[in-house]
Amino acid sequence: MTIDIYPPLPPFYKYKDYIENPKSAQKPPPPFEGTYVCYGGNYTTDDVFPSLNNFKKELSSFNRELQLHILDLADILVERPSQYARKVEHISVIFKNLHHFLNSLRPY
Numbered sequence: 001m002t003i004d005i006y007p008p009l010p011p012f013y014k015y016k017d018y019i020e021n022p023k024s025a026q027k028p029p030p031p032f033e034g035t036y037v038c039y040g041g042n043y044t045t046d047d048v049f050p051s052l053n054n055f056k057k058e059l060s061s062f063n064r065e066l067q068l069h070i071l072d073l074a075d076i077l078v079e080r081p082s083q084y085a086r087k088v089e090h091i092s093v094i095f096k097n098l099h100h101f102l103n104s105l106r107p108y
Contacts, residue, residue, distance in 0.1 A: 033045050062097065066098070069094060073087045
C-alpha cells in the first residue's frame with residue numbers, strides 16, 4: 001500500500017490549458033427534457049410562462065393606484081397632518097404588493 005504525499009488532482013485539472021486551447025475542455029451534456037422527480041414531486045421541463053400583456057395591465061394599475069395614494073397623502077399632510085399614518089400604511093401595502101408582483105415575473 002502506497003501513501004501519496006499530496007491528494008489526487010481535481011477532475012478539472014486536465015483542462016488547465018483551456019486558455020491556450022479552448023477546445024481542450026469537454027462539451028457540456030445536452031439539456032434534459034421530459035419529466036423528473038425532485039424531492040418526491042414530479043416535475044416537467046416544459047416551462048409555460050403567462051402572457052406579459054396581463055402583467056403590463058397589472059403594473060399600470062399598480063402605478064395609477066400608487067400615484068393616487070401619494071397625491072392623497074400630500075392632501076392629507078396639508079389639511080389633516082395628524083392622519084397621515086393610515087395613508088402611509090396604504091402606500092406601504094401597495095409597494096409590498098408591487099414588489100411581490102415584480103418578483104413573480106422573475107425567471108428562476
